[in-house]
Amino acid sequence: MATKALIAASTKPMVLSILSYGENYGYNIIQEVERMSGGELQWTDAMLYPVLKRMEKEKLISSRWVKTESGRKRKYYKITDTGRAKLTEEKTQWLNVNTIFESLWGNQDRLSLTEIQIPIQ
Amino acid sequence: MSTQPFNVDKAISDWQKALLKYHSIDPEFAEELASGLRDRYDALLKDGIAAEDAFARARKKTIADPNQLAREMSDVKSRSTGFLGDLAFLLPNYLKIGWRNLGRKSFYNLINLTSLTIGIVCAVLAILYIDYETSFDDFVPESERIYRVGQNxxxxxxxxxxxxxxxxSTAEKQQIHIDAIRKATGVEAACQFFIFDNPQYINTGEDRLETTKILQTNTPNSFLELFGWEWIVGSKEQFTNDPRTVLFTESEAERFYGMDWNADKVIGQSIVIDTTAFTIAGVLKDVPSNSHLDFNVVIHQRRIDYWGARTYVKAANGTDGTAIKxxxxxxxxxxxxxxxxxxxxGGFTLDRLQDIHLNSDKLYEIKPPGDKQYLYIFSIISSIILLLTISNYxxxxxxMNASRMREIGMRKIFGASQVSVSKQFLIEALLIAxxxxxxIIVLLIFIIPRLNAFMGVAIATDFWAQGSFWLLLISLLILVGLLSGLYPSIFLSNRKITSLFKGNMVKDRSSSFTVRKAIITFQFGLLIGLCSLTLFVNNQLEFISDKDLGYQKENILYVDINSNWETFTAFRNELNSISGITGVGTGSDMGTTPYNQTTYRLKxxxxxxxxxxxxxxDYASLKLLGIETSILDYLDNPLNAPSNIVLINETAAQKLSTQFNIPKEDLIGRTIIEEPEYTDEETGEVGFPFQIGGFTSDINVFSLKEKITPMFVRVYRQSDYAYLASISYDESISETVLQSVEAAFKKVKPNDTFMYEFLTQNVNALYEQEQKIGRLCVYFSVIAFLVAILGLIALTAYLTTLKRKEIGMRKILGASTLGIVKLFNKEYLPLLVFAFFVAAPVTYLGVSRWLSTFAYRIDINLMVFLLATVLTLAISSAAVSLVTLRVIRSEPVEALREEQ
Amino acid sequence: MNKDVLIRMEDVYKYHYTESMQTAALNGIDLEIKHGEFVSIMGPSGSGKSTLLNVIGMIDKMDDGLYQFEDYQINGLSQKDRASIRKGNMGFIFQSFNLIDELTTFENVELPLLYLKISKAERKERVEKALESLEMMHRKDHYPQQLSGGQQQRVAIARAIVVRPKLILADEPTGNLDSKNSEAVMNIIKELHAAGSSIVMVTHSHKDAAYAERTIQLFDGNILENESNLKAI
Structure with missing residues (x-):
């Protein structure tokens, strides 16, 4: 399970990334995340919707009601240009973090941390 | 188990409805949540879970805790409205309440409105004035690169x-002179010209009119380029190529050719200026009034008929005045x-074009330079008035809003934050502003033309047509609104809810009292300061007009005679036959601006x-001016006097006497060599020597701002030429003197314009600026007092109304009316004393700075501060007593009855 | 936790500070109020009735103890958080009505909805419904000064219920009214209770207190008695 802080930080970029593939709706977004995390991340509606509303206020995404074949209404979300710009920015930051962890944990041989001499008192 | 089949649509719709009881969940959002629930339910059904169970599971997964969701949504909603917060919902309510309160407390709000109006008008005037004064020569393109060249x-x-x-100097020499300047490193362009103030006749064939401010230039192209004068019509090529062509300004064209002048009527016309023929090559727009230059006609001629020229250079990019100098x-x-x-x-001097008006005070300026003192006075006093109005508010x-504590309390109960309540009161302040x-607009339309006339400026009278004016006004209104609403809004908003329902806060002796007192003290301080400043300024002005200048300035008339000695003598004889004329002489005029000094040494x-x-x-004018001299005998009997004699003034005598340790009397007969640096090439004589023939007392030829320096008074019986006739007359003929002197003038010089000045006018002109400062101070003081008293009246009226019960009780207990009035006055006395001790030193510093610009000035009498304080006390206690009496005597008048 | 419980207080203290003294206005109050309950609080002046009402209404903070309102833990919350829970959950009725003089009947009732950011159309609907239920619709454009005391209190009640509060707090609601109007107001409150509202009322009047299901007797910040009126009758 991911910690609260990590979820808080990662929800927005994840939503943006999912929407960058095309329009989508709340329940399906939750399903996508669950599927891709192999069931590790289980978002609830109560957690996702406030985030979506907030992002809409920030003009990162837009929404519209769509009638499905069954005649039901569903609200679809779409990424905006501002959202795409934000996503690029987020991506760079996450990749940077990722690079650091990779070199720290991934390939110990190539790692060349400066050795720190601890003076003996 | 249930017998009824499970109806999922109904279950979801019930669930959706239940969500609506949370305020932050709007119907649309509930619908969306329901749609999500349905998606989840459908998915669970597909996995083969029974309908009722699927619904229960889906419901739990969708929203485990509705409370938490509602809270988060409310967070999203309130945050999303951002800076304005709940304003979108509450603004109409605020405006409604603000507006209705205006009506309910019309008496107090009228006072607030009046004082805010006065404050803002003063501030707008100050800003427009300062903007005008600092905008001088800004119309010149790239004005920051243009410099005026002068010399030391x-x-x-x-x-x-x-x-x-x-x-x-010949035309060629003048050309070499300017070309050499042009060649100096860093100079991109240079022009030279001179503007003649003396009127000259221009004859167009139809009209012969006098014109002043004729500009002569021999660098026409640079002159036009450098200043970028705007053309209306004409040929620039013709003007720059042909000497003996002229340009008219628009108003000059109108003057000569009528309002309906056109290019055909004007361009190419031959005119005669004085005795020389010129052709009109073009018409320029009038010189803007905020220019340090002014001219009516521009003449292109090869030689400038003067000893020097006004010279302006344009600096190349990347260089500056210091480098060019x-x-x-x-x-x-x-x-x-x-x-x-x-x-x-001593080298050249360079003034930035933009600095000339306010920062230059060189010899022979074209227009009297602007006085930065005005800018300071205007901004300080208008800020003071603005502060008074803000503190009134x-x-x-x-x-006034003490009675609204319950309203604030209710709002807080409904969830208003402190910020939200502050906003409300700020908005009310803005509304009033x-x-x-x-x-404000009406007042400005009325005042600006008068201010223009009084200060000799040209602030646009159609200010309301300019976008920048509205920008200024609106920002001022907002600023004043915010500043005046700031404290009340904080004060009213930061109280605890439970304390807001506990009666009237004016009664409790908490912070409101000290702040109110502090504000009144502050106002008293401003009044004492302003009042004493006004007294000092006017004392100094009186001192100036009363000071013995060393000569008689009353009943003396100067006439431009500009003639040889014979004509002057004829004029003098004509005048001497007029009864009441007591003396006629010729010589330097008194009450002028400083001119060039001379070098000298004692032989x-x-x-x-x-x-x-x-x-x-001449002897006669020295006598009629009543200057004290050591050559009384000669003045009484000029026929016995030598044809020339040089007297030195007291300052010169003292200087030479102490410098060379010679008793003053022994200076008589010693030789002074003027301009010792000059040697006559033919005779080999050094400088221009003269013998000291006697002494005069010190005389203030210039303004009292100038310290008296050594002075050589050259007295003569007769000279080749007379520029100025000085005429003294008896007080009794002061009504007719001008007429009879003009008649005499026309007899000897029938074709010339009669030009005259009274010596008192000359002297007064030296202090024109100071007189204006004095009057400005008086005006402003009156306004400031008005505003402050208005505030004090309203406040006292309000407080006494609130204390009606207390007054009633005191009366029942036997207090006299006088006693109650005294009681209310007594509250202000300590504040006044405190204000005195703050205001007096600050004003002292300001006044002594201003006085230090005078070489001769009054001492700062501390009693003046006391007088100002007593005056403030008298006026404010009169106001307080009147209001108190009104409340005591009568049932409170309708206007005052607003609070119970 | 019992789902029916609206308010639970355990060992609640509230102190008043004067120059040299600290007096306990609430001296270890234990209290439970269920959803839909109508409780009256009685006691002599200075016994802490109003303080208790203010603490329950979250307009005054408590110094010690535990206070739970539905799922919310109130003790320890900041003023801002308390305000956000209070608004929409609480309706207040005062002895002196506390209507805003510059607002009409309609506008007075509408005011709390503005702070809840409710849309204009919904506001109109809810205000009119509230006014109708109190039979004050015909006075909707009148200012408070133009109304009688009883009418003013009706408007104040309309203002309290318009937010659809979970709890109505009444501080001597009949204190400024004559007996006829008092009875009318108490009947309205009774009806509100009958319709499902939870009500806490401070009163001096035994007659008024009798309308409640339960009466709490306060003395010196302590609960002396906590008896069911139903039993007594």
Whole structure:
């Protein structure tokens, strides 16, 4: 399970990334995340919707009601240009973090941390 | 188990409805959540879970805790409205309440409105005035790169530079002079010209009118380019190529050719200026009033008929005045070879074009330079008035809104934050400020033309047509609104809810009292300061007008005679036959602006001084001016007097006497050599020597701002030429003197214009600025008092109304009316005393700075501060007593009855 | 936790500070109020009735103890958080009505909805419904000064219920009214209770207190008695 802080930080970029593939709706977004995390991340509606509303206020995404074949209404979300710009920015930051962890944990041989001499008192 | 089949649609719809009881969940969002629930339910059904169970699971997964969701959504909603917060919902409510309160408390709000209007009008006027004064010469393209070249000679700075041979420089020499300047490193362009103030006749064939401010230039192209004068019509090529062509300004064209003048009527016309023929090549737009230059006609001619020229250069990009000054100084040998050999020459001076109006005070400025003192006075006093109005508002608003504590309490119960309540009161302040707009505009339309006339400025009278004005006004209104609403809004908003329902806060002796007192103290301080400032300024002005200048200034008339001695004598004889005329002479005029000084040394000594002025009088004018001299006999019997005699003034006598340790009496007969740096090439004589023939007392030829320096008074019986006739007359004929003198003038010079000045006018003109400052101070003080008293009246009225019960009780207990009035006055006395001790030192500093600009000035009498304080006390206690009496005597009048 | 419980207080203290003294206005109050309950609080002046009402209403903070309102833990919350829970959950009725003089009947009732950011159309609907239920619709454009005391209190009640509060707090609602109007107001409150509202009322009047299901007797910040009126009758 991911910690609260990590979820808080990662929800927005994840939503943006999912929407960058095309329009989508709340329940399906939750399903996508669950599927891709192999069931590790289980978002609830109560957690996702406030985030979506907030992002809409920030003009990162837009929404519209769509009638499905069954005649039901569903609200679809779409990424905006501002959202795409934000996503690029987020991506760079996450990749940077990722690079650091990779070199720290991934390939110990190539790692060349400066050795720190601890003076003996 | 249930017998009824499970109806999922109904279950979801019930669930959706239940969500609606949370305020932050709107119907649309509930629908979306329901749609999500349905998606989840459908998915669970597919996995083969029974309908009822699927619904229960889906519901739990969708929203485990509705409370938490509602809270988060409310967070999203309130945050999303951002800076404005709940304003979108509450603004109409605020405006409604604000507006209704305006009506309910109309008496107090009227006072607030009036004082805010006055404050803002003063501030707008100050800003428009300062903007005008600092906008001088901004219309010139790239004005920041343009400099005026002047020169330093005999330790004095001139606003122009002389030609090598002064008046007799040829056109070629003048051209070499300007070309050398142009060649100096860093100079991109340069022009020279001179503007003649004396009127000259221009004859167009149809009209013959006098015109002043005729500009002569021999660098027409540079002159036009550098200043970028706007053309209306005409040929620039013709003007720059052909000497003897002229340009008219628009108003000059109108004057000569009528309002309906057109290019055909004007361009190419031949005119005669004085005696020379010219052709009109074009018409320029009038020179903007905020220019340090002014001219009506521009003449292109090869030679400037003057000893020097006004010279302006445009600096190349990347260089500045200091660099150009250096380069010009290096080139002095080319520019003016004779000056380069002179010890008197102290180098060129460069003034930035934009600095000339406010920062230059050189000899022979074109227009009297602007006075930064005005800018300071305007901004300080208008800020004071603005502060008074703002503090009025603050005080009244706290007092008035005390009755609204319950409203604030209710709002807080409904969830209003402190910020939200502050916003409400700020908005009310803004509302009042904005309401004053129409009145402000009307007042400005009324005042600006009068201000223009009074200050001699030209602030646009159609200010309301300019976008920038509205920007200024609106920002001022908002600023004033915010400033005046700031304290009340904080004060009213930061109380605990439970304390808001506990009665009236004016009654409790908490912070409101000290703040109100602090504000009144502050207002008292401003009043004492302003009042004493006004008293000092006017004392100094009185001192100036009463000070013995060393000569008689009443009943003396100067007439421009500009003639040879014979004509002057004829004029004098004509005048002497008029009864009541007591003396006629000729010589220097008194009450002028400083001019060039001269160098000198006492013969047989080495030290050269450069601080003396020469003044010239014939015996008659020296006598009629009543100047005290050591040659009384000669004045009484001019026929016994030598044809020439030079007297030195007291200051010169003292200086020479102490410098060389010679008793004053022994100076008589000693020789002074003027301009010792000059040697006559033919005779080998050094300078211009003269013998000291006697002494005069010190006389203030210039303004009292100038310290008296050594002065050589050259007295003569007769000279070749007379410029100015000085005429003294008896008080009894002061009504008719001008007429009879003009008649006499027309007899000897029938074709010339009669030009005259009264000496008192000359002297007064020297203090024109000071007189204006004095009057401004009075006006402003009156306004400031008005505003402060208005505030004090309203506040007292309000507080006494609130204390009606207390007053009633006191009366029942036997207090006299006088006693109650005293009681209310007594509250202000300690505040006044405190204000005195703060205001007096601050004003002292300000006044002594202003006084230090005068060489002769009053002492700062501390009693004046006391007087100002007593005056403030008298006026404010009169106001307080009147209001209190009104409340005590009668049932409270309708206007005052608003709070119970 | 019992889902029916609206308010639970355990060992609640509230102190008043004067120059040299600290007096306990609430001296270890234990209290439970269920959803839909109508409780009256009685006691002599200074016994802490109003303080208790203010603490329950979250307009005054408590100094010690535990206070739970539905799922919210109130003790320890900041003023801002308390305000956000209070608004929409609480309706207040005062002895002196506390209507805003510059607002009409309609506008007075509408005011709390503005702070809840409710849309204009919904506001109109809810205000009119509230006014109708109190039979004050015909006075909707009148200002408070134009109304009688009883009418003013009806408007104040309309203002309290318009937010659809979970709890109505009444501080001597009949204190400024004559007996006829008092009875009318108490009947309205009774009806509100009958319709499902939870009500806490401070009163001096035994007659008024009798309308409640339960009466709490306060003395010196302590609960002396906590008796069911139903039993007594």
């Amino acid at each position: 000679l005999r330790s004095q700075e001139y606003s122009m530079i002389g030609f090598e041979d002064y008046n007799s 250096r380069n010009l100084d290096l080139k002095i040998g080319e520019i003016n070879p004779r000056l380069s050999r002179s010890e008197l020459f 603050t005080n009244l608003s706290i007092a 904005l309401l004053s707009t129409p009145l 047989d000594t080495d030290q050269v001084f450069d601080d003396a002025y020469n003044v010239y009088f």
